[in-house]
Amino acid sequence: xxxxxxxxxxxxxxxxxxxxxxxxxxxxxxxxxxxxxxxxxxxxxxxxxxxxxxxxxxxxxxxxxxxxxxxxxxxxxxxxxxxxxxxxxxxxxxxxxxxxxxxxxxxxxxxxxxxxxxxxxxxxxxxxxxxxxxxxxxxxxxxxxxxxxxxxxxxxxxxxxxxxxxxxxxxxxxxxxxxxxxxxxxxxxxxxxxxxxxxxxxxxxxxxxxxxxxxxxxxxxxxxxxxxxxxxxxxxxxxxxxxxxxxxxxxxxxxxxxxxxxxxxxxxxxxxxxxxxxxxxxxxxxxxxxxxxxxxxxxxxxxxxxxxxxxxxxxxxxxxxxxxxxxxxxxxxxxxxxxxxxxx
Amino acid sequence: xxxxxxxxxxxxxxxxxxxxxxxxxxxxxxxxxxxxxxxxxxxxxxxxxxxxxxxxxxxxxxxxxxxxxxxxxxxxxxxxxxxxxxxxxxxxxxxxxxxxxxxxxxxxxxxxxxxxxxxxxxxxxxxxxxxxxxxxxxxxxxxxxxxxxxxxxxxxxxxxxxxxxxxxxxxxxxxxxxxxxxxxxxxxxxxxxxxxxxxxxxxxxxxxxxxxxxxxxxxxxxxxxxxxxxxxxxxxxxxxxxxxxxxxxxxxxxxxxxxxxxxxxxxxxxxxxxxxxxxxxxxxxxxxxxxxxxxxxxxxxxxxxxxxxxxxxxxxxxxxxxxxxxxxxxxxxxxxxxxxxxxx
DNA sequence: TCATTTGGGTTAAACGTTTAACTAATAATT
DNA sequence: AATTATTAGTTAAACGTTTAACCCAAATGA
Numbered sequence: 116x117x118x119x120x121x122x123x124x125x126x127x128x129x130x131x132x133x134x135x136x137x138x139x140x141x142x143x144x145x146x147x148x149x150x151x152x153x154x155x156x157x158x159x160x161x162x163x164x165x166x167x168x169x170x171x172x173x174x175x176x177x178x179x180x181x182x183x184x185x186x187x188x189x190x191x192x193x194x195x196x197x198x199x200x201x202x203x204x205x206x207x208x209x210x211x212x213x214x215x216x217x218x219x220x221x222x223x224x225x226x227x228x229x230x231x232x233x234x235x236x237x238x239x240x241x242x243x244x245x246x247x248x249x250x251x252x253x254x255x256x257x258x259x260x261x262x263x264x265x266x267x268x269x270x271x272x273x274x275x276x277x278x279x280x281x282x283x284x285x286x287x288x289x290x291x292x293x294x295x296x297x298x299x300x301x302x303x304x305x306x307x308x309x310x311x312x313x314x315x316x317x318x319x320x321x322x323x324x325x326x327x328x329x330x331x332x333x334x335x336x337x338x339x340x341x342x343x344x345x346x347x348x349x350x351x352x353x354x355x356x357x358x359x360x361x362x363x364x365x366x367x368x369x370x371x372x373x374x375x376x377x378x379x380x381x382x383x384x385x386x387x388x389x390x391x392x393x394x395x396x397x398x399x400x401x402x403x404x405x406x407x408x409x410x411x412x413x414x415x416x417x418x419x420x421x422x423x424x425x426x427x428x429x430x431x432x433x434x435x436x437x438x439x440x441x442x443x444x445x446x447x448x449x450x451x452x453x454x455x456x457x458x459x
Numbered sequence: 460x461x462x463x464x465x466x467x468x469x470x471x472x473x474x475x476x477x478x479x480x481x482x483x484x485x486x487x488x489x490x491x492x493x494x495x496x497x498x499x500x501x502x503x504x505x506x507x508x509x510x511x512x513x514x515x516x517x518x519x520x521x522x523x524x525x526x527x528x529x530x531x532x533x534x535x536x537x538x539x540x541x542x543x544x545x546x547x548x549x550x551x552x553x554x555x556x557x558x559x560x561x562x563x564x565x566x567x568x569x570x571x572x573x574x575x576x577x578x579x580x581x582x583x584x585x586x587x588x589x590x591x592x593x594x595x596x597x598x599x600x601x602x603x604x605x606x607x608x609x610x611x612x613x614x615x616x617x618x619x620x621x622x623x624x625x626x627x628x629x630x631x632x633x634x635x636x637x638x639x640x641x642x643x644x645x646x647x648x649x650x651x652x653x654x655x656x657x658x659x660x661x662x663x664x665x666x667x668x669x670x671x672x673x674x675x676x677x678x679x680x681x682x683x684x685x686x687x688x689x690x691x692x693x694x695x696x697x698x699x700x701x702x703x704x705x706x707x708x709x710x711x712x713x714x715x716x717x718x719x720x721x722x723x724x725x726x727x728x729x730x731x732x733x734x735x736x737x738x739x740x741x742x743x744x745x746x747x748x749x750x751x752x753x754x755x756x757x758x759x760x761x762x763x764x765x766x767x768x769x770x771x772x773x774x775x776x777x778x779x780x781x782x783x784x785x786x787x788x789x790x791x792x793x794x795x796x797x798x799x800x801x802x803x
Numbered sequence: 804t805c806a807t808t809t810g811g812g813t814t815a816a817a818c819g820t821t822t823a824a825c826t827a828a829t830a831a832t833t
Numbered sequence: 834a835a836t837t838a839t840t841a842g843t844t845a846a847a848c849g850t851t852t853a854a855c856c857c858a859a860a861t862g863a
Contacts, residue, residue, distance in 0.1 A: 117849095119809070119848095119850090120849065120850065122847080129812080129813090130812075130814075130850080131812050131813095131849085132812080132813060132815095132851080133811090133812065133852065135852085136812090136851090136852090137849080139852095142540075143811060143812075145810080145811060145812085146810075148811080151836060161848080162577040162578065163851050164514070164848085164850065165512040165577065166509075166519065166849075166850085167513070167514050167818090167849035167850035167851085168849080168850055168851075169509075169818090170511050170514055170819065170820085170849080170851095171850050172851065172852095173817045175509070187543075188536040188539060188543075190534055190535065190536070190743075191534070192532040192534070195531060195539065196532065198558075201530075202559065202560065211573075211579065213556070214554055214556075214558045216543060216546065229550065233506040233509065233510050234504060234506065239699060247833075275814045301818080336855080340741075340743070343746055344743075375722075378719075378722050378723055379726070379747075380725070396689075398534050398686075401691065402687055402719075451534070461819095463818095463820090464819065465819080473842080473843090474842075475819085475820080475843095476821080476822080476844075476845095477841090477842065477843075479820065479822085479860080480821090480822090480842085482853090487840075487841060488841070488842075489840085489841060489842085492841080507819080508819050508820065510818085510819075511848090512820055513820090514819080514821095514848045515820050515822080517847045517848075574836075633810085754822065774807060
């Protein structure tokens with residue numbers, strides 16, 4: 116059977132209120148009593164009942180984490196690592212997190228996640244792009260919301276994102292420093308703010324360094340930024356008769372697809388051109404050539420989201436905040452080349 | 460504010476007990492009253508408070524789902540899909556699922572997941588191989604346990620697994636039917652029961668068809684069965700001067716690594732030898748050549764685990780059960796060849 | 804000296820359900 | 834007709850916390 120507060124109180128020779136106050140770090144209790152109570156609790160292996168606590172405090176102690184199916188099932192563990200971060204910080208803050216996965220397309224008539232309907236959470240974290248209709252519907256429930264890696268066109272939200280602009284600039288400027296002038300950009304899902312920001316960073320870096328923008332080197336028509344589409348983008352790059360000595364990819368998955376394609380079609384080129392990805396997905400980017408990339412601290416995104424959300428729940432930070440996690444350029448083998456050779 | 464049972468009772472002109480009984484599908488209430496109550500509940504958008512319910516019923520309504528970090532962050536969405544399955548069935552059965560990720564190595568002194576310590580779950584599902592010390596410690600808490608895709612050497616557990624033996628036999632026998640005689644097997648993490656069963660199936664199929672076992676064609680020394688190790692295994696296969704016309708891989712990830720390697724080293728061979736994987740991970744296996752594989756219904760594994768677990772919680776099925784999910788051989792481009800050509 | 808404040812607790816109500824025990828009305832049995 | 838059984842509900846206790854309101858003793862102030 117589960118130990119209750121009553122038994123702890125009995126053992127410590129105090130009232131149950133005292134036990135409760137000690138556990139809630141109330142200063143009204145003297146250090147001595149405090150110690151006695153804590154010792155008794157430890158000895159009895161006591162953990163307060165979440166249900167009882169929730170019932171009276173009107174807080175469930177749960178957070179919701181929402182992911183679309185395509186984000187959750189993505190090959191690279193990007194959003195799953197973000198989830199890991201939320202779990203770590205939720206633990207620190209004594210919350211539990213419910214992960215739920217919704218369909219990637221959202222219809223007006225679709226219902227909201229069960230934990231919203233049943234009001235079984237105190238706040239909700241949404242990672243990646245989701246339908247605006249979903250957000251609008253959700254807002255009506257008056258639950259604190261934090262978005263990760265997505266900025267809706269309309270509406271005011273607490274948001275945690277990585278520094279896409281700065282990351283892209285550092286990548287492209289590194290190419291330029293190496294001597295590259297003909298730098299391509301490949302991307303999928305350009306409607307996602309993070310991706311379009313990376314394109315913006317690419318353009319900004321070129322402009323800042325007085326390099327003419329060449330639109331035929333910008334490939335953004337692909338749907339999902341995955342390995343297969345990276346392969347297709349590479350095929351296209353090979354087919355156009357333009358000078359290209361470096362490729363900046365909107366993420367590592369596409370960069371891997373690019374490398375796959377070159378291995379298939381023109382293996383010799385791999386030693387000659389330069390490639391930078393984005394995200395630093397760790398697995399599968401450490402094979403020949405290892406991939407230079409803009410590293411995103413995924414755990415941090417999750418951690419900061421929980422911090423922000425809990426502040427919102429507790430009533431601090433009534434105003435919505437935007438937190439930007441810095442990125443870092445990581446250099447590996449795929450950026451050994453100086454712009455002398457070209458794809459075509 | 461949240462609607463309570465009181466307000467529903469008031470609106471339906473009955474006692475709160477009646478509302479509760481209706482919602483719990485008790486037959487003591489007449490169909491008419493039943494309807495009135497349900498209508499009132501619907502109109503008031505009423506959902507019972509989980510906390511209150513949990514408090515009195517001594518059941519949290521939560522299930523725990525445990526995954527090791529390396530399983531969770533794996534490139535192929537295998538265990539994540541299993542989680543999806545548990546979520547679907549938990550929904551049907553009115554449970555919530557807490558997903559938690561633990562370190563891949565477990566030390567005796569490591570603590571158990573928080574939801575176990577705090578007794579915030581009614582049952583627990585563990586997917587993939589975990590340390591036996593962890594299971595032993597867990598058992599002491601007397602929480603119903605269901606394992607997915609893992610059979611511990613000692614101890615009695617409720618288990619859900621896929622049919623590894625039958626799947627492997629069907630793959631290898633298909634090779635044989637095509638005319639292959641020199642069939643290699645590559646694997647990682649051979650200590651995992653599912654992997655060693657696949658090896659057993661491979662051997663069984665050869666024996667059944669009177670093909671001599673050649674141990675130099677069996678490569679199982681790799682740690683994790685991932686793409687990179689598939690690549691390494693392929694390098695090794697290329698280096699030994701043995702006839703090999705077909706390769707059975709312990710999973711799709713290794714098969715993809717094998718294909719990667721052939722693309723790098725001997726692209727022409729890809730059209731000549733045959734390859735079969737295991738799992739059917741869907742993404743990235745649909746590029747040249749598309750991968751033949753033994754399909755595992757991952758969703759089903761999760762669904763069946765929840766069914767089994769809930770039965771255990773509810774006190775049916777006191778005895779531990781083993782559920783075996785059938786597999787299916789899926790033929791794609793990687794098995795077009797008949798054994799005439801060889802790797803070396 | 805008496806009134807007031809402070810420190811360190813306790814008491815008891817409340818949170819929203821479930822469910823055993825009860826009741827009243829009707830139906831079935833003898 | 835009297836007794837018993839059944840049907841369809843109600844009453845009230847219980848679950849394990851939190852917390853506002855209260856209390857008493859000791860310290861402080863005038």
